[in-house]
């Protein structure tokens with residue numbers, strides 16, 4: 439029977455209290471480099487579970503509070519895994535720029551190893567010549583400006599249908615679950631670009647498969663924290679991974695077969711042009727497994743991120759009618775009120791740009807980026823960090839730092855970006871929602887287009903209110919921590935067409 443992580447942790451915590459007394463002295467060595475350097479400050483870990491019991495349901499928030507006590511470079515242990523939590527732009531720059539080559543690998547996580555062979559994709563693949571080659575090929579083929587531009591008409595067509603369906607809901611005075619609707623729109627936009635004619639593959643229900651994948655990857659897995667427990671599969675994740683792997687493999691094989699027969703210019707079709715080609719001089723070949731793993735990583739990267747950002751954006755605008763109105767005024771003056779927003783309007787919409795930055799600051803959908811792992815022992819500022827340490831960059835905490843954002847850091851106030859040259863390209867470490875360095879998100883350009891275009895259209899075409907006379911400050915803003923950080927409760931709203 440699969441046990442919940444909470445039950446297991448409680449049992450382990452009791453055992454550990456016992457061990458703690460016995461092994462007090464050894465546990466006090468937390469992070470010390472056996473004479474190589476100082477220990478990074480951090481809360482004392484328990485044997486076996488380390489600091490897992492301190493994380494709670496919202497680890498980014500728990501670690502934000504702990505970092506206030508221990509500082510922007512804090513040491514914890516996730517089970518037996520030494521982990522550094524980074525919570526300031528200065529520290530982030532040291533890890534993601536100065537020593538990026540040391541910290542640009544990814545940890546090997548059980549679920550990812552089992553499902554699609556974490557080693558052969560892009561996002562969860564360890565640093566090395568394989569990853570470098572995959573990344574280069576993807577940058578030169580599918581993430582180019584011209585490839586993204588070539589899907590502009592698809593985005594326009596899907597968005598027009600979406601607005602029509604909202605218009606119907608508005609005239610029927612319906613309350614719509616906008617979280618679900620945005621999710622479905624983003625899914626269709628992304629899958630059309632990655633897989634092409636998605637209707638053909640509807641039977642596989644990709645959304646369900648990806649949701650199962652992100653669900654499992656987001657679950658706290660004891661086997662990653664305490665590897666000797668992996669063999670027992672106490673949470674049943676190994677068995678679930680196997681089942682999911684079979685389903686995904688069947689779906690992706692069918693898609694590749696179909697693309698081999700009918701040449702297409704979507705991402706899969708573009709990657710297939712590289713099939714069986716050497717990727718580098720180290721003997722790596724772009725084989726079918728690589729294409730399947732890359733496709734899966736891209737779908738995971740594209741599906742939840744933009745949709746979660748958009749539901750947070752609309753939530754904040756509902757809570758701040760002044761900002762909503764100012765954005766509508768900008769759209770009226772640049773776009774007018776006779777047509778839809780076009781992608782080439784986006785660079786002219788300065789206030790929209792500030793609103794989106796403010797959303798990324800307060801609601802980063804990857805609050806720890808994607809966890810990094812160090813490839814060698816290193817000493818930073820006299821602190822010793824052993825090889826294979828996990829690094830979590832807490833950008834959620836950085837977005838709330840009053841030293842950077844002044845005393846109104848908790849407030850949604852897009853005007854803070856007036857006359858600021860902070861951009862989102864990974865150079866300004868105060869605001870790095872897409873990460874930085876070698877692992878910077880390759881879908882950044884696309885993600886920004888999708889978020890800005892849909893948000894602008896929603897605000898331009900409709901006025902929005904909360905149902906049943908709910909006042910904006912009653913809106914529940916709880917978060918749901920997993921692979922991404924969406925709203926805990928779907929956002930339901932009433933649109934009124936305003937064009």
Ligand code: HEM
Pocket residue numbers: 560561562563573735736737739740743744747803804807808809871872873874875876877878879880881882884885886889
């Ligand atoms: C609002 C939209 C998005 C946000 C906020 C976002 C954020 C991120 C972040 C924080 C990372 C980790 C960076 C690091 O470790 O330093 C990442 C990596 C990645 N993202 Fe995105 N992303 C978005 C959209 C997309 C889209 C649309 C795609 C694909 C079409 C995508 C594909 C990827 C991939 C493949 C990686 C892994 C890169 C690697 O490890 O080399 N992302 N993203």
